[in-house]
Amino acid sequence: MSYLPISSLLTLTLLVIFGYVVFEAAGQPMQAKLFPMTVGILGFVLISLQLGRELWTAWTTDDTKPVEKINQQDGAADFAITDVEQSRIGRLRAAEQFGWIAGLLAGLFLIGFYIAVPLMVGLYLWRHQERPRFVLIMTVGTAVVVWGLFNQLLNLPFPQGLIQQWLF
Amino acid sequence: MQRAGVEIRMSMLDAAWAGLLGIMHWKAFLLMMVGIVISSTLVAMPGVGSKTAIALLLPFAFVLEKFEAVALIVSIWAVSNTANSITAIMFSVPGGGGSQATIMDGYPMAQRGEAARALAAAFTASALGGVIGAIVLLAAIPVVRPLVLLMGAPEFFMLTMMGVVMVGSLSGNAPLKGIAVGALGLAISMMGIHSLSGVPRYTFDSIYLFDGIGLVPLTIGLFAIPELIFMASRGQGVSNVELGNLSEGRRQGIKDAFTHWWLVVRSAFVGVWVGIIPGLGSSVADWFAYGHARQTCKGAHETFGKGDVRGVIAVDAATNAKEGGALIPTLAFGIPGSSTLALIFGGLLIVGIKPGREILTTQLDVTFSIIWLLIIASIITTLLCLLFTRQLAMATMLRPSVLVPVILAMAVLGSFANSNRIDDVVVMMGFGIVGYVLRAGGWPRPPLLLGVVLGPLAENFLWTSFQVYGFGFLVRPGALTLMVVLVVIVVYPSLMRRWYASRNSRDPKGAN
Numbered sequence: 147m148s149y150l151p152i153s154s155l156l157t158l159t160l161l162v163i164f165g166y167v168v169f170e171a172a173g174q175p176m177q178a179k180l181f182p183m184t185v186g187i188l189g190f191v192l193i194s195l196q197l198g199r200e201l202w203t204a205w206t207t208d209d210t211k212p213v214e215k216i217n218q219q220d221g222a223a224d225f226a227i228t229d230v231e232q233s234r235i236g237r238l239r240a241a242e243q244f245g246w247i248a249g250l251l252a253g254l255f256l257i258g259f260y261i262a263v264p265l266m267v268g269l270y271l272w273r274h275q276e277r278p279r280f281v282l283i284m285t286v287g288t289a290v291v292v293w294g295l296f297n298q299l300l301n302l303p304f305p306q307g308l309i310q311q312w313l314f
Numbered sequence: 315m316q317r318a319g320v321e322i323r324m325s326m327l328d329a330a331w332a333g334l335l336g337i338m339h340w341k342a343f344l345l346m347m348v349g350i351v352i353s354s355t356l357v358a359m360p361g362v363g364s365k366t367a368i369a370l371l372l373p374f375a376f377v378l379e380k381f382e383a384v385a386l387i388v389s390i391w392a393v394s395n396t397a398n399s400i401t402a403i404m405f406s407v408p409g410g411g412g413s414q415a416t417i418m419d420g421y422p423m424a425q426r427g428e429a430a431r432a433l434a435a436a437f438t439a440s441a442l443g444g445v446i447g448a449i450v451l452l453a454a455i456p457v458v459r460p461l462v463l464l465m466g467a468p469e470f471f472m473l474t475m476m477g478v479v480m481v482g483s484l485s486g487n488a489p490l491k492g493i494a495v496g497a498l499g500l501a502i503s504m505m506g507i508h509s510l511s512g513v514p515r516y517t518f519d520s521i522y523l524f525d526g527i528g529l530v531p532l533t534i535g536l537f538a539i540p541e542l543i544f545m546a547s548r549g550q551g552v553s554n555v556e557l558g559n560l561s562e563g564r565r566q567g568i569k570d571a572f573t574h575w576w577l578v579v580r581s582a583f584v585g586v587w588v589g590i591i592p593g594l595g596s597s598v599a600d601w602f603a604y605g606h607a608r609q610t611c612k613g614a615h616e617t618f619g620k621g622d623v624r625g626v627i628a629v630d631a632a633t634n635a636k637e638g639g640a641l642i643p644t645l646a647f648g649i650p651g652s653s654t655l656a657l658i659f660g661g662l663l664i665v666g667i668k669p670g671r672e673i674l675t676t677q678l679d680v681t682f683s684i685i686w687l688l689i690i691a692s693i694i695t696t697l698l699c700l701l702f703t704r705q706l707a708m709a710t711m712l713r714p715s716v717l718v719p720v721i722l723a724m725a726v727l728g729s730f731a732n733s734n735r736i737d738d739v740v741v742m743m744g745f746g747i748v749g750y751v752l753r754a755g756g757w758p759r760p761p762l763l764l765g766v767v768l769g770p771l772a773e774n775f776l777w778t779s780f781q782v783y784g785f786g787f788l789v790r791p792g793a794l795t796l797m798v799v800l801v802v803i804v805v806y807p808s809l810m811r812r813w814y815a816s817r818n819s820r821d822p823k824g825a826n
Contacts, residue, residue, distance in 0.1 A: 156755050167501050169514060178513040178781060181773040182504050189497035196490045230548050239547040247743055254739060263726060267719040274715030288723055296727055303734055
């Protein structure tokens with residue numbers, strides 16, 4: 147037998163979410179709770195079945211035998227994950243991308259859209275060893291698009307960063 | 315007076331003319347061209363796809379007039395099946411779900427120096443398929459319209475649930491996961507102040523969540539961000555195969571599509587049929603059409619898979635014709651058959667166009683504008699693809715180090731444009747993580763989006779049904795019939811899988 151696989155943590159999280167959907171809906175008037183209760187109970191039952199299935203599979207799996215690889219997304223309307231993406235280097239690269247996203251978000255709050263977005267483009271290209279001239283063109287081009295197209299033409303009111311607010 | 319004017323149901327001919335005029339206005343036409351160019355370029359890159367293209371451009375549709383928004387949104391989608399043949403034929407990399415079978419004969423043709431012929435045949439068949447799909451949609455309107463008018467809230471509620479369940483149950487080997495993710499989408503759609511009772515639900519006292527989760531940041535996060543991460547984690551460009559000579563054989567390819575016109579028509583009908591059934595989609599349409607062509611074309615068993623142009627023609631005609639078929643349940647019954655259609659559906663709702671009863675009565679001109687767009691956009695895309703095949707193919711040579719920051723920047727700006735709030739960017743990034751985790755864990759993402767889009771409609775139909783009939787609405791003949799169909803949809807695929815598995819274990823030789 148095997149212990150509960152890590153992938154079941156997601157199933158467990160979903161079970162908690164559906165439990166919460168039902169729990170919060172319970173105290174509301176009929177008009178507001180009818181649909182949440184319907185969906186919540188349905189989701190809870192489905193996820194319970196899925197979790198039961200995963201537990202059963204883990205319980206009955208013989209560790210001494212090689213595991214048969216089943217692609218859960220065979221025929222699915224979604225791209226299946228590839229072996230490269232599942233490899234250690236693939237995961238490290240994915241982690242790096244999350245770092246870039248988090249950095250961009252922090253940049254948006256701290257220095258605002260006008261600086262953070264072109265800066266991210268420039269730094270990303272520089273980190274991946276693109277030619278300096280290309281990095282410069284792309285950075286300036288992004289700054290022009292953010293300011294010219296989105297702010298001036300489409301009137302998007304980008305908020306100032308916290309640092310600018312503090313300085314000025 | 316105005317109300318009376320709205321209630322007048324336009325005659326089909328007037329509506330068709332009004333729809334054509336609407337999209338031929340210079341601004342709508344320009345937006346259609348923008349949609350075509352952007353979509354053709356983006357879908358030519360595997361991993362980006364039409365969903366990402368629509369998600370990135372959807373925020374800009376909010377500020378547009380009715381026909382302009384329709385022109386932009388529908389054109390992106392209508393042409394997405396045409397350009398994705400480029401990478402399939404030239405590099406054996408499917409550009410999207412619908413171009414997998416194109417590889418079977420397209421790539422061998424490219425390998426023996428007939429890339430231009432294969433591409434031209436694919437583009438022409440795609441345009442012809444798109445036109446046939448639109449004609450079928452046109453013919454379906456007079457048939458479907460009275461049927462829609464006969465239905466009440468209970469039937470529409472069951473139909474919306476059927477849409478979510480169908481897409482969920484057809485999500486690979488884990489239908490339970492698919493349906494559960496669909497239910498999660500329905501739950502997410504409930505966030506915010508309930509429009510009927512004014513009660514805040516699942517808002518966690520956040521003022522931002524009082525308006526609910528925006529469709530645009532959610533979609534960009536769910537689809538664009540994980541694709542970017544996976545693109546970067548693969549660490550290589552879309553393709554690193556050298557581009558060959560593409561100018562030769564173009565004329566022959568166009569001629570091929572017209573020579574095999576009967577195959578085009580047959581495959582297009584296969585595509586339409588697949589499109590009508592929610593949840594199937596391009597990745598099924600192409601293989602159905604390929605299988606049909608292999609069984610019915612003379613000498614196909616010897617030549618298919620080795621570079622037979624008929625294999626390319628059949629697949630591309632079917633995948634583009636599918637879109638017309640898929641629009642029938644989407645527009646008439648409000649059941650988008652795929653996540654891309656759910657996005658279109660959401661986009662239409664945002665600009666005030668409500669699929670279902672309204673779009674077939676008071677907004678019939680919009681329906682016709684969509685049909686016109688399917689025809690015009692398919693033809694223009696084919697001409698553009700034929701003219702700029704080389705340039706489009708070059709887009710696939712871009713490195714992830716260039717693509718990732720540019721698309722990430724667009725994702726951030728597009729999310730912010732949703733409601734001019736930085737919270738939308740946070741939501742987008744949050745759903746980026748959700749999308750990554752779902753995909754990495756083998757949980758399908760399309761049902762979630764479908765649930766979010768259909769949630770408010772389903773809730774309204776459920777409440778109306780409950781108010782009128784109580785729980786008795788569940789035993790109304792129409793609702794009961796649809797419920798039986800729903801159960802069959804859920805149970806049938808797993809029963810079939812078990813039956814095949816037991817048959818194969820008993821008789822391994824007869825498995826195929």
